[in-house]
Amino acid sequence: MLLSIRDLGLTVPLPHGPRRILRGVSLDVDAGETVGLVGESGSGKSTTARAVLRLVPEGAHTTGSISVGGVSPAGPADVRAIRTEHAAMIFQDPRSSLNPVRRIGDSATERLVHVHGIARAEASRRLLDLMAEVGLREPDLLLRKYPHQLSGGMLQRVSIAAALSTNPRLLLADEATSALDVTTQAEVLALLRRLRRERGLAVLFITHDLLLAGACCDRVYVMREGSIVDEQPGKTVFVDPANPYTRALADATPRLPEREHGHA
Ligand SMILES: Nc1ncnc2c1ncn2[C@@H]1O[C@H](COP(=O)(O)OP(=O)(O)OP(=O)(O)O)[C@@H](O)[C@H]1O
Ligand SMILES: [Mg+2]
Secondary structure (H helix, E strand, O other): OOOOEEEEEEEEEEEOEEEEEEEEEEEEEOOOEEEEEEEEEOHHHHHHHHHHHHOOOOOOOEEEEEEOOOOOEEEOHHHHHHHHHHEEEEOOOOHHHHHOOOOHHHHHHHHHHOOOOOOOHHEEEEHHHHHHHHOOOOOHHHHOOOOHOOOHHHHHHHHHHHHOOOOOOEEEOOOOOOOOOHHHHHHHHHHHHHHHHHHOOOEEEEEEHHHHHHHHEEEEEEEOOOEOOOOOOEEOOOOOOOHHHHHHHHHOOOOHHHHHHOOO
């Protein structure tokens, strides 16, 4: 198993007392698998994904275990190995993960140059190819801009390209396509499918959209209030949800207007 999370608990100290954010989360992602993590806002999806890279809130107390490619994010050397060799994350808010006073190109190639030791020219070339693949026009001009000069959707695509440029085995995609228009979303999903076919990329696909998760994931975990409450094959999670909570999520998902008319 490429990613294995067992009984992960996470509690943060708050002024009025400790708050349990994760309550025994267990999930697996195999090499080459696309696995959805779905749930309403605040259910703990981002916290779970960030814990894989040991990006936990300050003072957090964690229990349970995580293994990525056989490595646990315990000591600094292991965390570094996971972040460089095994996993990359696309953060939910790309603006907060990019330094506002550095040019996009410097931020986006930083890991390739400083962590992977790849020459700057080669790093830029790799990034430019991926930027074109995620539908960014004139990527070389974009590399010289600052984050505030790009729209949210463009920044999201830059982060996707930067995350993929290090050839991770596991991509933690936190609402990676949510800010994108449907056409770009389809392009990004096609790129992820190709990377999976060509290099066995595994994806933990975080979204609040059950319909999307069902359409593009092999398996889908449903999360609620810090726990996993359901696990279903992607094929059936939306059309035939057996679990009452998953059914409620499915019922709350907006459908295409034609289908609504069809039921009327
Ligand atoms: N550093 C922190 N300190 C205190 N509480 C936190 C911290 N980080 C997250 N939380 C709380 O933990 C819960 C889970 O947050 P998380 O961001 O993981 O949810 P999510 O499922 O990703 O939600 P969304 O769909 O809105 O992105 C929320 O109630 C959030 O307020
Ligand atoms: Mg989140």
